[in-house]
Amino acid sequence: MPSPRRNIEGRPLVASASSSSSSSSPGSPAHGGSSRFEFQSLLSSRASGGDPTCARLRVSDSPVHRRGSFPLAGAVPSQAPPPPLPEEDRMDLNPSFLGIALRSLLAIDLWLSKKLGVCAGESSSWGSVRPLMKLLEISGHGIPWLLGTLYCLSRSDSWAGREVLMNLLFALLLDLLLVALLKGLVRRRRPAHNQMDMFVTLSVDKYSFPSGHATRAALVSRFILNHLVLAIPLRVLVVLWAFILGLSRVMLGRHNVTDVAFGFFWGYMQYSIVDYCWLSPHNAPLLFVLWN
Ligand SMILES: CC(C)=CCC/C(C)=C/CC/C(C)=C/COP(=O)(O)O
Numbered sequence: 001m002p003s004p005r006r007n008i009e010g011r012p013l014v015a016s017a018s019s020s021s022s023s024s025s026p027g028s029p030a031h032g033g034s035s036r037f038e039f040q041s042l043l044s045s046r047a048s049g050g051d052p053t054c055a056r057l058r059v060s061d062s063p064v065h066r067r068g069s070f071p072l073a074g075a076v077p078s079q080a081p082p083p084p085l086p087e088e089d090r091m092d093l094n095p096s097f098l099g100i101a102l103r104s105l106l107a108i109d110l111w112l113s114k115k116l117g118v119c120a121g122e123s124s125s126w127g128s129v130r131p132l133m134k135l136l137e138i139s140g141h142g143i144p145w146l147l148g149t150l151y152c153l154s155r156s157d158s159w160a161g162r163e164v165l166m167n168l169l170f171a172l173l174l175d176l177l178l179v180a181l182l183k184g185l186v187r188r189r190r191p192a193h194n195q196m197d198m199f200v201t202l203s204v205d206k207y208s209f210p211s212g213h214a215t216r217a218a219l220v221s222r223f224i225l226n227h228l229v230l231a232i233p234l235r236v237l238v239v240l241w242a243f244i245l246g247l248s249r250v251m252l253g254r255h256n257v258t259d260v261a262f263g264f265f266w267g268y269m270q271y272s273i274v275d276y277c278w279l280s281p282h283n284a285p286l287l288f289v290l291w292n
Contacts, residue, residue: 105258113191113256120193120253133248138199140213140245145172145220153291163280164227166287171219171274176202178270179215183207194253211255214263215270217242222271 118126119133138144149172153165180202188209190196198205205212221242225235246264249255255263281288 109256109258110191113250114193116247116250116257117191117193117253119248119251120191121195124253126251130252133252134199136245136248137213137252137254139241140217141199142172142176142212142216143200145216159281159288162288162291166291167274167279168220168223170277170279171223171270172216174274175212175215175219175267175270178266179210179212180204182210182266183212188256188259191253191256198254208255209259209262210266211246211249211259211263213249214246214255214260215267217245218264218267219270219274220267222268223274226271226275 118124119130121127122130124130146169149165149169153162153169156162156165183204184207186209187207190206190208194208196206221238224230224238230238242264246260249260250257279287
């Protein structure tokens, strides 16, 4: 007499004994209802204290995996339960809600970024605007901002001006460092439709998360709005510049939307760090004396 079919832990399955008398009954493997056995197996594992949040099906135990050798319910060979398989040989049946949400967000991100990448090449639908976008790209590049700040520092003749510029320099260097660290950690590739024809880049700039232009745009614009006295139209212009610069990164095909969105957030937060560590002649006297 065939021994009862067993689940993945080796416990007998309820259905196997009754189905042995009628191998083509609905729900039996011969009837294409193999999943019933598997769910019973999972249920029995739950009942016996298995992990209820992660029902798993062994690939090698599934009918798909055992193509051509799927036994009829009445002809189950009497064998000892198979040895446990390594973790990577299993399929998750119920990935977490967070996993599904992240995957969906990623899919929307890729789809939207591709759709918005209308200046990714000369032959793209908005290809004629590409030179303008590349000009905007330079306006948010690290080199002009660093050189511009150093130049203004060298021309500044007031302590107050020097203090603000010194902190802007610190902010720009901190931004370069943190973005390089993040890019190196996350290592997300730039979109496939991007042409790597950017003005001076660092080695980590082959990665796209987060957008360095977006972090700089958010950081610098928050810095300017907090430390320069500007008329309202100029303040609006600063915010617009930051927003359009971020958008242009996606339109040029340099980034996905999430790279830019996170870049804005990160740049905004970086300003809080700069503000917290604000350099002044009181807490960094050496720096100011040396510069003089
Ligand atoms: C002092 C020093 C290390 C200066 C390097 C300045 C430099 C080459 C910055 C790179 C700026 C850049 C191309 C960032 C990439 O921006 P994404 O928006 O494409 O991430």
